[in-house]
Amino acid sequence: MASKFQKSLDLLRATNDYSTVDVGRALDCVLFYKTGDIECQKEARKYGFGLGELFARILKSLGHQFTAPDSSQGTRNLTKITSFFWNYTDSCSDLGIEVGMSGAITCIMTILTKLAKQQEGGWNTKQVNSLMGVLHNSIRPDECITANRSIYRQAGAVKILQNWIHSSEMILKVKSLLILSYITNEDESEILAKNGKAVVFLVSKVKEAVAASNHYAYIGSTYFSANELLKGLCQLIIHDTNKKIVLENGGVPVITRMLMSDFSNEERMLAIKALWSLAFDEAVRKSVAIRESVTALRKLTLSKDENLRSLSKRALFEIEGEDSKQSVRSNRDAGGHVMISYNWEHQKTALKIRDELKRSGYKVWIDVEKMQGDTLECMAKAVKQADVILMCMSQHYYASTSCRQEAKYAAKKKKAMIPLIVEPGYEPDGWLDILIEANLYYNVSSDKELRANLAGVKKDIGSRGKSSTDVVDGPIKPKQAEVLGAAVSTSASTWSSNRVQKWFVEIGLPQLKTKLHFFKGSDLRDLYKDCRDNPDDFKQACEESGLKGNLDIRRLRAGLRELFE
Template identity: 25%
Template sequence: MTLQSLLHSLKSLVQHEQIKIELVKIETVPLLIRCVIEANFQKTKIPQYALEILLTLSFNDEALKVLEKEVNFMSHLKVLENSTEETIQRGANHLLWLFDQKIQSPIMSKSGSFSSRYKFDIMLSYSHTDKKICFQIYENLVRDGFHVWIDRDQMHGDTMAAMANAIENSEFVVICMSEAYKQSPYCQAEAHYAFQRQCKLIPLVMKAKYKPEGWLGIIVSGKIYVDFSKFQFDSAYSILKNEIQRKRIATTIIDSNKIYLDPRLRVPLLSSSSVGQDRPIVDLPLCIDAWSEDHVRSFLRNNNLTSLLPVFPDFNGSLLYQAYSMCQAGRESMFQAMRNEVVTHETVPPLTLATYLRFLERLKSYIPINVNDQSQRPIPTLCNIM
């Protein structure tokens, strides 16, 4: 196997944290630096691959410490930043930016609530492998009045500074997940920076059956995915807009704590004890996003929706809201999926169409109103904001 082929294979392997640790232990970093610097490699892909591996390694603290000690390499990176070779220029730019961030040790401030201080509503972080569907998402968002930042043409020059500026000035960072995204050190740099800043992240699934693992799995852990491979584009896009609206309202509730509630909509909450026993009565939280797993179970029992209990095991309010959005995007397909789930539990009554529709109707009172959705009738909700 040639050195170039070896480095090309190593680009994929180095995504795994254990591989990073082992490469640092066996002192691979100085060898990779030689691949970038030495003149006899300059007419091959070796410097590009070595730079990309070093960029991925730099997310490991021990590897970063080794790189920081290589003064000659740091000086060489500044030369490469002006290279006419785009891939070399980009790799050098990203590495220098990461070193600058480490030196400055900036205090990562948490993204605030929806405010006019944001220049953009959304920053789209994606791999150019997935550009077709990402551009379609971008065009739909712009059509619907969102201010969106996207790198459509793979910028030249100080690309990482521009990306960082977009992340800092966007209300949401949408992460378009795929294996190509996970494999890209440039995408990792963007996602990692957004994660450090505690930005509001919305993960999208670009490829069928894709499950994020490794560093990407950690960054999106616990977040609701919008799956563009599972639903028709319009349905998935509708779920994305609902998720944006949900996060905006949830943030506004937390930040302002100024909620106007119709007292007629206050519903007694039943504890998670058995259906036949007396239960202490408390109020449901003001918004579905604040519901715990017990709140969800009590809502189902209180509304005689017990056949749905096995469909929503360990669901909190945020997950139940996502399920509601999926039902709105594809009512028939979701009914079939939920009914099939219930059938596997012999002790639970079968799910009827009447029960399914009643579930949607009862839950609707707790769903934030999307002011851009004219089809949603203007009933009072528990999440109604001034």
């Protein structure tokens, strides 16, 4: 017998009229199933009907009621599902990705275009705010930027949202500006800065939040944290045009204030990244304001938190250059490998390139885990000892301070660089476009493109990096940079649960993501010890985790040995 949930979902899937009381009841059953977003999302997927698809259908059917709100059942149903998505995309990036895939973004843009043509007061601010909330939450997380940025741009979001940054409703002005910060390119960001004074406005709101005792700014009817506002500002200062604007409007001292101990480690890490990004501009780097941040950054290089220590060292290296006390130890430019410089979001493609080069006899350096320990020294040594560097270009690479520092350091050391496009449709922008100048670049953004263009990449590399040694997988500790062969470190013991989930997929066992969703690196280490010392216990643990076949058990065993032996 079908459950109440299934019956409600069947009704929502079959109906063409979403304005009825029955639809309202079905929405209550589906949207608030058990604990909310995660459970109802999983349950809906069992029946082949995603919540994003439901949201898109209702927006298409009832979206016109945003332009003429009333007290009808249809308006209540529309408000109910929009509020649900606003609340739950805030805590569930998967739901945000589903919003992008479903076509709901295009629906929202159509609604906002129509609303913008009406006089202010002709629409309900709370309802527009809820739509903006869904858009903001569905682009903020890194995984949502990867999945949804091109969808927003194709839906015309850049042009449409520019209409809203001039709104007299402060909450809509801020929301539209924050969304734009994630999706604009260099040229569009410059237009925003000139016409909408967007960067100046956002700096002023960060100041308000930092000055408040609770580190929140009250805007319109909503509280925005200093962290949330600074993250939006960080997106805008990726573009070099905006760096001087932040400096000229007193943004640097405010960001430096966020390095103090009354801010959380998460807030301090974001502040370090902001100062690091600003330091790529020469005028900012030479300013008194950023020089005053050096003392605070030096203190953080002694922090007990490894991430704060590492980020502070890299920011200081950018601010002070090779004269920095945090500068890397001198190493001879000992040639020998092909270095693959890439952003973590495109690791799958980078590893395919590595494997192809390895088969052709090249020695390859690649950071396979995210460097631990002294990441500055690891990066610098890898660059200095490279014969040639493959630069894997994407929006994430362009936006990453780490990748920019790596590429800039390689250019300073006059290393040969071969640019590769690893994101479909990406065109180099801003600093990245300037760096590669007129260099030929290869599109390897899909398996088909990789197969078609790999021969050209190898031809450009030539004999550089050729060695009897096949691969140097990036150093986890500085001393391992020169280890030949696949140097495996016990640093996997420190992995987060998210990194472990990625690893399950990488070794071809995605089914473990559900059964072992709580696993961290320390759990993998314990499982490895059972694998090594107690084979019967290991086999039992595999079976309890849903691995019944010998092939899957062997695959897990091999993966653990690769990590810890």
